[in-house]
Amino acid sequence: MSEYTEMDDVVNLDSVGAAKAIRSRALSPVELTERMLERIALVDPYLKAYVEVLSDQARVAARIADAEIRCGRYRGPLHGIPISVKALYDVKGVRSTSCSKVRENYIPEEDATVVKKLRGAGAIILGTATTYEFAFGFDSPPTRNAWNIAHIPSGSSGGPAAAVAAGLCFAGAASDAGGSIRTPAAANGIAGIKPTYGRVSKAGIAVLSWSLDHPGPLARSVRDLAILLQIMSGPDPKDPHTRDVAISDYTKALGGDIRGIRIALPTNYFFDDVQSAVGDAVTDAVKRLEKLGAIIVPTTIRGIDGVVESWLPIAIAEAATYHQKSFRTHGELYGEDVRILLAAGEMTLATTYINALRVRFA
């Protein structure tokens, strides 16, 4: 990513680039936020990435960030950076719908832990962005792909991914239970990471599956991801699955030497049904890593066949448990495909669920 000059459009920067411009006072959080809001007004009617744009809140937060930075109270690389939040996350005082009629009028009284951490780091929440209903699918209607609105953005974090890719925010807080960060990142040509389970708190995020949900960031560059993950990570008393373990400084690994690093390259499953252009791009990246001195280790991933079939009973049985009460009282409010999945989750045998847990890492 290029660094900012006044001739540049800020939408071409990543958040590290924008942060440098803010720090050097070449750009203010107010200017940055206004530019994002302008662009949202122009592009989002076609892209449909946002569920709700929080213009007033964002403008207030930007003015506060501006004042703090002018007074020398710079909080770090997310200070004054506009971001979006997947609509599964609780945002205090804002309709947090999970893109479902079931939660049409749900207004949380406090932020999800991740949202709180991002705000604490000075990020400006521009709005909530689409997901599939309760993150139940590999699409994010009505959002379109940032590179071609005839295509889908993938899902379930398609809203934040398309918004990041189209320059409607610098990063997105997302989540991944079965590809929901990774596939929208790939489909929209941005960076995303599914962090280790328990690294990022799930508190205040609607559950798809307790044991499969991984909140994580979407961004325009890997260096942005390092910063975002650093801020999002850490133990949280509200999420017993988080662990009080030391968190490395992820940014320290950026730009370093990769000579001698061993990288596993799966030889089975992953390339079986891949489009040739995608397979070629991965192969080119592998060659580049090898050229830079990494050691590529062809690896057979044991037990990968049938992984989706093993994933399914865990995901749907846990989802059906989470939704059980509202499914029985307001079943008609769920979309048809989600209703089928929830019914299937209710019908999953306990032995199938337990066996799926037995084979998941076997």
Added chain:
Amino acid sequence: MTSSAFDAVALDYLAAMAGFSVREVDKTNVSALLDPSREIVARRANVLPIDSPPALFFDPR
């Protein structure tokens, strides 16, 4: 119950037991989702040692 995990009658019965209903149009879809996963999970589990426990979460330690 038939060799399918849930035929329509069994689905109705189980759904009624659980306290909700599955629409006619959804029944085939529910069975189509459950049958292959039940089979594959059972096949994979059958090759595990009998005392192999469920792994609730990935533990990186």
